[in-house]
Amino acid sequence: MKDMAVNVVCTLVLAPILAFGIFAVSWWGTMPASVPESPPVHSPHNQNSTKGPPGLNSSISQNVRPVSGRTLFLANCASCHGSDGSGQGEMVLDRPARSFKDGGFSFGNTISSIERVISSGIPGTPMPGFKATLDPRQRLAVAKYVQSLGPPLVVVDPDDTELIVTDRPKVIRGELAPVAEGQPSHVRGLIAGGTDGLSWEYRTDDVRLLAVRQGDFVKRANWSGRSGEPIKPLGRMVRAVRGGAAGPSFYVNGKPVKSQLAGTSVVKGSMAIRQKLSVGDIHVQEVGQAATVGAMSGYERVYAIENPQMDRLSINLNLDGSAESLGTGVNGVHWFRSTGPGGLVEITGLRQATLDQLNDTVLATVPDSKAATVTITTLLVPEWNAELQETLLGKDRSA
Numbered sequence: 104m105k106d107m108a109v110n111v112v113c114t115l116v117l118a119p120i121l122a123f124g125i126f127a128v129s130w131w132g133t134m135p136a137s138v139p140e141s142p143p144v145h146s147p148h149n150q151n152s153t154k155g156p157p158g159l160n161s162s163i164s165q166n167v168r169p170v171s172g173r174t175l176f177l178a179n180c181a182s183c184h185g186s187d188g189s190g191q192g193e194m195v196l197d198r199p200a201r202s203f204k205d206g207g208f209s210f211g212n213t214i215s216s217i218e219r220v221i222s223s224g225i226p227g228t229p230m231p232g233f234k235a236t237l238d239p240r241q242r243l244a245v246a247k248y249v250q251s252l253g254p255p256l257v258v259v260d261p262d263d264t265e266l267i268v269t270d271r272p273k274v275i276r277g278e279l280a281p282v283a284e285g286q287p288s289h290v291r292g293l294i295a296g297g298t299d300g301l302s303w304e305y306r307t308d309d310v311r312l313l314a315v316r317q318g319d320f321v322k323r324a325n326w327s328g329r330s331g332e333p334i335k336p337l338g339r340m341v342r343a344v345r346g347g348a349a350g351p352s353f354y355v356n357g358k359p360v361k362s363q364l365a366g367t368s369v370v371k372g373s374m375a376i377r378q379k380l381s382v383g384d385i386h387v388q389e390v391g392q393a394a395t396v397g398a399m400s401g402y403e404r405v406y407a408i409e410n411p412q413m414d415r416l417s418i419n420l421n422l423d424g425s426a427e428s429l430g431t432g433v434n435g436v437h438w439f440r441s442t443g444p445g446g447l448v449e450i451t452g453l454r455q456a457t458l459d460q461l462n463d464t465v466l467a468t469v470p471d472s473k474a475a476t477v478t479i480t481t482l483l484v485p486e487w488n489a490e491l492q493e494t495l496l497g498k499d500r501s502a
């Protein structure tokens with residue numbers, strides 16, 4: 104309802120404001136998200152003091168939508184989504200961009216879910232993340248514009264059949280249905296949902312990440328744990344780790360070990376999974392969050408490790424294929440490329456760890472230290488090219 108009110112206010116107010124020129128437009132752009140009940144009234148003398156060039160394109164003033172959102176959309180999104188949001192942009196994509204006009208939002212059509220997709224992108228598709236290129240206010244403006252392109256919102260009663268992660272991460276424990284056909288279900292598991300819209304499915308008898316999803320969280324029926332059914336995740340699959348059959352998460356001194364769940368806690372907007380390994384006195388806290396590098400999107404896991412006896416510890420990367428080194432990025436991340444699920448290209452970035460190979464298993468070995476923090480980034484892209492390589496590694500300095 105509020106967004107509708109914003110649109111109405113825009114219709115009534117924007118046209119006269121635009122007549123004052125660029126100054127007024129930029130004023131709108133910097134307005135806080137909450138629109139005042141009664142818009143500021145510009146007295147005629149303001150018109151004289153306005154420095155902006157006169158005669159601003161009058162066709163814009165016909166538009167009922169927030170100008171800054173529309174301008175940002177045309178500059179950043181229209182090449183793929185079409186200037187009218189129909190999904191018919193100039194860029195030819197194997198996987199077509201969404202038509203917003205039909206309201207086909209598979210990640211939700213609320214402002215916050217659209218904003219999350221704009222920030223993080225959609226891993227494995229051409230949809231880039233705009234966290235680095237648009238600031239939060241711009242992302243909000245363009246999200247509102249995208250929403251306004253769709254059919255009118257149907258206001259439904261607060262839906263209590265679905266559990267949604269909004270301001271705080273959530274975790275739900277229970278039985279997990281098979282992640283993919285032919286895989287076992289797991290009696291003990293958990294799904295953790297972060298405020299960035301990603302959710303993380305772990306088996307917990309031996310802690311292993313099975314899947315990462317994006318979008319909505321889980322069906323409310325599971326929340327009480329009394330439904331007697333496995334938890335039903337709602338998000339769209341980003342990655343089923345090894346097709347849902349993830350190997351052991353950790354290796355100590357070259358051998359796979361079990362990881363016991365020690366608890367969960369909230370770290371910033373994400374759930375932290377705390378674990379104790381069966382060998383050594385090793386404790387690991389694992390935090391998953393959305394990640395973008397340039398136009399590539401995916402997720403990263405940050406491991407805070409206590410290893411008082413300095414055993415040789417490795418983290419299983421659970422790659423589908425073997426990894427080829429691409430080089431080290433400007434920020435010290437070592438990047439690798441492998442063939443990911445469904446023919447996607449999987450890019451793995453290691454910070455504070457080195458790549459290791461044990462038979463068919465690709466591992467990230469942690470430096471010998473009593474306390475270490477390792478970051479493993481996973482980006483999924485439809486195809487590989489020189490431009491992406493340059494994004495990761497920076498410009499070739501010899502050129």
Ligand code: HEC
Nearest residue numbers: 179180183198199200201207208209210211220228229230
């Ligand atoms: C390089 C092409 C490209 C650009 C640029 C691009 N998008 Fe997308 N976008 C896509 C594709 C492709 C999809 C559909 C991905 C899929 O799910 O298969 C998509 C999906 C989306 C979705 C998800 C809709 C849903 O299903 O819920 C939103 C929202 C979105 N884009 C917004 C934007 C906005 C806003 C911009 C500009 C700030 C933008 N996109 C720029 C290609 C692009």
